[in-house]
Amino acid sequence: MRKKIAAGNWKMNLLVDEATSLASAITEWYSKQYQGEAEVILAVPAPYLSLVHAIIGGHKGIYLAGQNVHQEASGAYTGENSAAMIAGVGATHCLVGHSERRQYFGEDNALLAKKIDRLLATGLVPIYCIGESLQQREAGQTLEVIRSQLSEGAFHLPADAFGQLIVAYEPVWAIGTGVTATPEQAQEVHAYIRSLIEGQYGPSVAANTSVLYGGSVKPANAAALFAQPDIDGGLVGGASLKAPDFIQIIQAL
Numbered sequence: 001m002r003k004k005i006a007a008g009n010w011k012m013n014l015l016v017d018e019a020t021s022l023a024s025a026i027t028e029w030y031s032k033q034y035q036g037e038a039e040v041i042l043a044v045p046a047p048y049l050s051l052v053h054a055i056i057g058g059h060k061g062i063y064l065a066g067q068n069v070h071q072e073a074s075g076a077y078t079g080e081n082s083a084a085m086i087a088g089v090g091a092t093h094c095l096v097g098h099s100e101r102r103q104y105f106g107e108d109n110a111l112l113a114k115k116i117d118r119l120l121a122t123g124l125v126p127i128y129c130i131g132e133s134l135q136q137r138e139a140g141q142t143l144e145v146i147r148s149q150l151s152e153g154a155f156h157l158p159a160d161a162f163g164q165l166i167v168a169y170e171p172v173w174a175i176g177t178g179v180t181a182t183p184e185q186a187q188e189v190h191a192y193i194r195s196l197i198e199g200q201y202g203p204s205v206a207a208n209t210s211v212l213y214g215g216s217v218k219p220a221n222a223a224a225l226f227a228q229p230d231i232d233g234g235l236v237g238g239a240s241l242k243a244p245d246f247i248q249i250i251q252a253l
């Protein structure tokens with residue numbers, strides 16, 4: 001059975017006191033008041049991994065993620081973080097291929113395939129982000145872009161390894177813009193993603209893969225998006241920085 005997941009991507013936001021308060025508020029609410037079955041993942045800046053792990057560690061259903069990882073195991077890569085380092089301070093998951101990494105740091109599908117391999121070899125769950133730009137959508141290339149990101153980045157994996165992945169569909173034009181894909185637009189791509197997974201790995205892997213939607217998810221639109229049959233949760237940026245908003249989004253799941 002695929003899981004319902006609310007993942008918060010803090011990006012390069014929050015000072016240490018703010019990060020502490022936010023992680024504490026979410027953990028407190030989730031562990032004491034939340035009755036549902038959705039899992040929560042917090043993708044936090046690398047300097048806060050230990051700190052947030054100390055807050056959420058031991059609470060069932062709430063997990064810690066890195067936002068990026070280097071593809072090599074270790075070595076002379078100043079400024080980078082290895083999968084083993086991220087895992088060593090309590091992370092269980094890591095984002096890979098966020099559109100901001102693709103856009104500002106030149107990460108392509110071939111590199112992301114290596115990062116996914118490194119994470120899996122280290123026992124971390126990759127959250128593989130894919131999505132088309134506005135230009136690509138307007139040129140009618142959405143499904144082709146999705147197909148190549150998925151096949152070049154992840155379809156080299158054998159079925160049991162692919163089965164560990166979480167996929168996040170994030171149309172670039174909806175990230176941080178306030179413009180959300182309509183539930184129907186998102187569902188169309190999610191269904192396509194699941195059909196590609198089915199074509200590669202068969203119906204059981206496809207049915208068991210969690211596919212999250214990201215791009216201006218807010219309390220006001222979360223329920224309609226999550227009601228779609230192939231949307232298993234959200235990867236939430238801006239609205240994950242405020243505990244009340246993120247809590248409402250978890251509740252919408």
Ligand code: PGA
Pocket residue numbers: 009170174175176177178214215216217235236237238239
């Ligand atoms: P947003 O970001 O919710 O602020 O649009 C989503 C993301 O980039 O993961």
